[in-house]
Amino acid sequence: MAPSKQITPKPKTPKKQQQLAPAKKVRAPRKQPPAPAKKVRAPRKQPPAMKANQQQLSPGPDIISDLSDCILIHILSFMDAQEAVQTCILSKRWINVWKKLHTLTLLDYSELSGKLFEHFVFKFLSLRDDQTDIHSILLHPPFLRKECNKLVYHILKYAFSHHVQHLLINFICFKPNCFSFSSSTLKSLELTSDHLISGVISIFPNSLNFPALTTLSLSYFTFFSNEDGCAEPFSTFNMLNTLIIHHCQVLHKRHLCISNAKLENLSITMCYYMISRTYFEIELYAPSL
Amino acid sequence: MAEEVSSQMNSLSISETNPSSSATISLVSGDDIVFKVEPTIAKEMETVQSFIDETDGKITTIPLPNISSHDLPYVIEYCEKSIAGKITKEFEAEFVKKLNNEEVKELFLAANYLNIKKLLDFLSQVIADRIANKSVEYVRRYFGIENDFTPEEEAKLREELAWTFTGVDPDDEDEN
Structure with missing residues (x-):
């Protein structure tokens, strides 16, 4: 292991070589403050047994902790939120790193009871750094329980006020208050509800204000039609590029109008055991398809 | 030793100001081994490419003092696959199988230093996976x-x- 493996290289060729240095800032724009000055490590406190173990697994020096916050956060962003938060106990260097995480990803929260899950999300959102935007919130299967409505509303409210760009939520039933937001930053929205479990339909309203939305995926949603008998839930999404409608229905057998000039990808899956058990007509205007 | 390398670099770069020699880029590892790569590979490495751009392509020998000759071939291999559009799940699985924990961390630092987004994301995922569900x-x-x-x-x-x-x-x- 070359001891020179540090992240702040100063290649020593003359003149322009120093141009290399700025580039090392790498991925994230420099909104993170620089890492706190390295503290002198305290003398080892670990018992010898621990040390032996340590060497067995990881003979090298701690080359990761010396990286800047934004790179550590980059690693954390690939983890489940619960694991990411737990890194705060690794050492003093890590204690606040997770707070600048710009993702909330929960891949499998089936182990947590409804209450604990709710508690976790509330804590996560209230203790993270409020000045840091949240780019993506991904709540993967299983479905959030019906009682979680307040939580889902809270998550959405927080997300939209922190400039969220990507939202993926599985929730048994989305109430209308879930759609009381507008956002100029939201790029992708993926919602899955399930009226087969809840017995209650989730309505995706017309004329939502998400001007930057490029990808929309809806599963098990119901669309309402206007007075003219046509449901046009996507007409306001001028940037929409990809639309996936999976097992959705239009109430009262009306038309579904899809009219999006920039739409390039469209996927529609139908399912006959929907509540209405009827098909509906689709009017399609998508010159870019 | 760093001084030695730099003076050597200097003479090399002067001798390579001829535009016709821009066919290949020489990457010099921290332990002084020269790897000749196609310019397309250098493009994948943002840090290297921006350096080349800054010097209008006159300097084609790039010292990478933080990357060892052990790690650099892995980085080059990944970039080659990336250019060929052959980064598949299978390739990544095979790639990571060859690496022990220390190598993963070192390559992560290399990807960070060279600013290779795909490799950095991939290795971040590898690290996240390796510590998932661990105490x-x-x-x-x-x-x-x-x-x-x-x-x-x-x-x-x-x-x-x-x-x-x-x-x-x-x-x-x-x-x-």
């Missing part, structure tokens, strides 16, 4: 982190963080 003690050993909390401080912190440690399986037995 705090395991992760400390994985990263080589020395625990600088006193037992009292750690106990207090764990208490404050009960909301995130709920339901965690203390799986510390997993071998590398």
